[in-house]
Amino acid sequence: MYSELFETVPDALIVVDDRGRIVKANRHSEKLFGYTPGSLAGKSIEVLIPPDLRARHQAHRAAYLHNPRVRPMGTSEQTLIGQRSDGQQFPVEIALGPVTSPDDKRLVLASIRDISESQRARQAIVRARYDALVARVGQLALEAADGESVIGSLPALVAEALRVDAVAVAFLRPENGRMQVAASVGLDAQWLDVLSVWGTDDDSLSRAVRDGVAMVVDDLERDQAIGGAIHAPDGASGSIAVMPLLDRDHPMGALIAMSPRRRAFAHDELHLLQSIANLLAALSQRRRTEEQLAHSQRLDAVGQLTGGVAHDFNNLLTIISGNLQLLESRVAGVPEAGDMIASASRAAGRGAELTSKLLAFARRQRLRPQPVAPKKMLADLAEMMRRTLGNSIGIVVNDCLEPLPDAFADPTQLDTAMINLAVNARDAMPDGGVITLSVGEAWVSGRDSRPDLDPGHYIVFWVEDNGHGMSEESLHRAVEPFFTTKDSGRGSGLGLSMVYGFVRQSGGSMLIESRPGYGSRIRLYLPVARTPAVADVPATDIVRGRGQGILVVEDDAAVREVAVAFLGSLGYRIHAVGNGTDALQHLSDHADTALLFTDIMLGDDMDGHALATAARDIRPGLAVLMTSGYDDKTLSDERGDDAVYPLLRKPYRREQLAQAVRLCLDPQD
Structure with a gap:
């Protein structure tokens, strides 16, 4: 009876003695483990276990025989593994129980069940729960x-x-x-x-x-x-x-x-953790990109405001500087008056330098880009810095062994930017240190580009120091105009702002890396040169007019008066108006007008470019000279207009105006 029951039970049944030898196995166990009928008897029970688990199983078997009891195994989260005769492994559940042979020997009965299908079902449920969590986290990231x-x-x-x-x-x-x-x-x-x-x-x-x-x-x-x-x-x-x-x-x-x-x-748990970690990393990268974009947009807004302030300030400086120059000619021979005028003129000059820095940050300065040999430029700068930064500051140039293409930038502004960075680095090392100058090239792809840096080929200049570094707050605000960590009177807070404005206007970007105690590294990305630069026209001595007619268009009455006084003193016939409509009317009525001298930013609905276009419709050969407190290239030759007009930056001196007018009236001079 018991023999029939042993064979008819649907589970695999195996009886093992105290030495671990199989005494008896039913047909289900032989079929489950892939053995021929009767071939399991006498074999070690460990042949049914993967080789790497056999030593551990022997220890468990000895412990069980020391304290035999009915014990289910493999029903918890711990998975038991069996191995068939062909080496295939599969999950099992086992129930153990002590039995006694007719001759009173201690035996162990093992009931074994293949749980491959049920385990797959459990895994499917677990994986579905894990997938739902990943989807939920992704949704939270999108909605947060x-x-x-x-x-x-x-x-x-x-x-x-x-x-x-x-x-x-x-x-x-x-x-x-x-x-x-x-x-x-x-x-x-x-x-x-x-x-x-x-x-x-x-x-x-x-x-x-x-x-x-x-x-x-x-x-x-x-x-x-x-x-x-x-x-x-x-x-x-x-x-x-x-x-x-x-x-x-x-x-x-x-x-x-x-x-x-x-x-x-196990595998599924680790897969879930990896998926969540990937989502977290993507979320952090997106958040940082959004912060960079918001910071860039905020700087752009500040730049627009700064440019507007600088434009208005340049109008004021034009009035101040112009009247000082006119007054100087009237009080010639009075030493006290001359000294006061000279002092005021120097202050106006410093004001002009300040607005120039503001315009650099606002990216509204006129740049004259041309090919710049990066290695030679860096070597020349290093030599100058060694002479000027002091003996306590070491200058190291990392020589790039590979040939580099030329950068496309305004060489004067690039020199100024690098010197600004070097001076900041020196100030960050009051007890001395090392400034490292390097140059290389970089290809920025769409995958890894920053929000403010388009994909492309760039020359990268960088300045690195081993100074005290910047805090996170200072790093976040480093390029804001007038932000400085220096003591009062030691800095205007415009150095990095100027550099940032210059590289952005040049089609590049600036990347600052710093942390307290580890120094700073600032990289300037500038585009690779593709076209030659246009040479500047050399300045000459003042040339006076011969009575030609000039129409002055300026919406600020005080600035207009200065321009009229300057041009009148140079021997020109002047007519001045405050808007484009009156200017066009004057040109229609006076065919002898030789030059239109107009501000770009007029107060009515017609700017200087629109006025110039309409004026040349009336007078095709009319000479045009623009002026602006912006000195903004986007207001002239980047507009795509057929005509590119000369631009005189405010505030201007009388001799600068004389030279610009003369070149417009007679370009051969």
Whole structure:
């Protein structure tokens, strides 16, 4: 009867003696493990177990025989594996029970069931739950107004899905390389202290965080980490998984999960953690890109406002400087008056320099780009800096061995920008230090371009120092006009603003990297040269007019008076109006007008370019000279107009106006 029952039970049944030898096996067990009828008897039970698990099974078998009892195995989250005669492995559930043979020998009856199908069903359910979590996190990231809310809610969601005790999201702090926990659930104070030094210690988990590689520790208590011991609280047990948060090619933090169970993180759990980590990294990158874009837009808005202020200020300086020049000619021979006028003129000149810096930040200065040999330019600058920055500052030039194409930039403005960066670097090293100058080339693709840098081929200049560095707040505001960390009276706060405006107007960008105690590195991206530059017209002595008629169009009455006085003193016949409509009427009535001298920004609905176009419809051969407080290239030759008009920047001196007018009336002079 028992023999019939042994064979008819649908599970595989195997009887094993105290030496681990198979005494009896039913047909189901022979079929399940792929053996011929009767061939299992006498074999070691370990032949049904994968080779790498046999030693552990022998120890478990000895322990069970020491305390035999009815015991189900493999029904929990721990998976038992069997092996068929052809080497194929499959998951099983086992129930053990002690039995006694007719001759009173101790035997063990094992009931074995193949759970491949049920395990696949369980895995499908688990994976569906994990996929739903990934989809939910992605939806949260899309709908959230800020990344902090998503990061804050994430640990609890992951802990619930994985059924683990603790989950944390931590980021590496750039200033010291330590981990800062941004959000967590289930972490005690000891673990928070430990996580804060990950990335700086030399244990295997710290190295994994620094290197941006995934790592799993199956048994914290046994310290079975790859590469050596790990930094964990005393008495810590269970398992831990660390998934890196990668920012393109370098780590920015990690997603960490902990469980009190050993080997709690199998393939599906690790896949979920990796998916969540990828979403987190993408969210952080998107947030940083949005911040960069918002910062760039804010700087553009500030630049527009700054340019408008500089334009109005240049009008005021034109009035002040012009009247001082007129007054100077009237009080000639009065030393006291001459000294006061000279002092006021110098102040007006400094004001003009200030507006020039503001216009540089606002990208409304006129640039004259031309091919610049980067290596020669850097070598010349280094030699000049060695003579001017002082003996306490070392200048090192990193020589690029590869030939470099020319950069396309205004050489004077580029020199000024690099000198500004070098002076800032020197000021960041009051006790002395080293400034490193380098140049190279870069190809920016659409995949890795910054919001303010188009894909393309660039020459990159950079200035690096080993000074005190910038705080995060200072770094964020570094290029804002008038922002400075220097003591009162030691800086205008326009140095980096000028550099930023210059490179942006040149079609490039500026990247600042800095952290306290580690110095700063500033890179200037400038486009590669493709076309030759146009040479400037050399200045000559003042040439007076011969009574030609000039029409002055200026909406600011005081500026208009200065222009009229200057031109009248130079021997021209002057007529002045305040808007385009009156100007066109005058041109229609006076065919002897030789030159139209007009401000670009007029107060009515017609700017200087529109006026010039309409004026030449009336008088095709009319000479035109523009003036503006912007000195903005976008107001002239980048408009795509058929005619490109000469531009005289405000505030101008009488001799500059005389030269510009003469070149317009007689370009051969």
